[in-house]
Amino acid sequence: MPRGRFWVKRLDEIPLVPTDDPDDFDWYPIQHHLWINAFGVNVYGGDAGTAFVHEHSETDEANEPTGAQEELYVVLKGAVRFTLAGSEVEAAAISFVAIPDPTLTRTSVAVEDGTLMLAVGAPVSSGFETTFRPENFEQVPRAN
Numbered sequence: 423m424p425r426g427r428f429w430v431k432r433l434d435e436i437p438l439v440p441t442d443d444p445d446d447f448d449w450y451p452i453q454h455h456l457w458i459n460a461f462g463v464n465v466y467g468g469d470a471g472t473a474f475v476h477e478h479s480e481t482d483e484a485n486e487p488t489g490a491q492e493e494l495y496v497v498l499k500g501a502v503r504f505t506l507a508g509s510e511v512e513a514a515a516i517s518f519v520a521i522p523d524p525t526l527t528r529t530s531v532a533v534e535d536g537t538l539m540l541a542v543g544a545p546v547s548s549g550f551e552t553t554f555r556p557e558n559f560e561q562v563p564r565a566n
Contacts (some may be wrong), residue, residue: 423560425457426457429456431455431456431466433538435521436450436451436452436455436465437450437451437455437470438450444470446472446521447466447467447472447473447474447532448466448467448468449464449465449466450464450465450466450467451464451542452464452465454476460544460548460550461542461543461544461548461550462541462543462544463540463541463542463543463544464491464540464541465498465538465539465540465541466538466539466541467536467538468533468537469532469535469537470525470533470534471531471532471551472531472532472537472538473508473529473530473531474502474530474531474532474541475495475504475528475529475530475541475563477505477527477528477529477535478527478528478529479524479525479526479527479528480493480525481524481525482523483489486522490524490546490547491543491544491545491546491547492520492521492522492524492541492543492544492546493520493521493528493541493543494518494519494520494521494522494541494542494543495513495518495519495530495539495540495541495542496507496516496517496519496540496541497513497514497515497516497517497519497520497537497538497541498510498515498516498538498539499515499536499537500515500532500533500534500536500537500538500561501513501514501515501532501533501537502517502530502531502532502535502537502539503530503531503532503533504528504529504530505521505527505528505529506521506526506527506528507526507527507528509526509528510532512533520565524546533536
């Protein structure tokens with residue numbers, strides 16, 4: 423496929439990454455298929471019990487950040503159980519799970535059959551700069 427200026431695709435038009443493991447998640451390589459280079463973005467799909475994110479942090483053996491990657495997960499359909507720094511939380515469809523701390527250990531598992539989860543990530547040092555002005559957010563509280 424030649425690189426274009428834009429695409430509009432449905433999820434069922436994105437080819438799956440092949441796997442021989444029947445217990446592995448369905449991996450829709452959004453980043454690769456749509457030529458996205460500024461950040462990682464993929465969709466994972468699976469039934470209850472399917473591991474989407476295996477336990478990891480964005481640090482090395484000395485617990486030093488290895489690129490300081492921030493991650494955002496969006497449950498599109500179904501539900502996902504996240505374990506974040508040892509605490510479990512269940513996120514239902516249309517929930518956002520933000521992990522700005524690269525040292526935080528995380529894992530996730532589908533709770534319902536047919537679950538879909540969007541994963542987005544990039545290093546803090548990627549150079550992203552918001553185009554919004556600070557005054558746009560004066561009345562918008564931050565998560566705490």
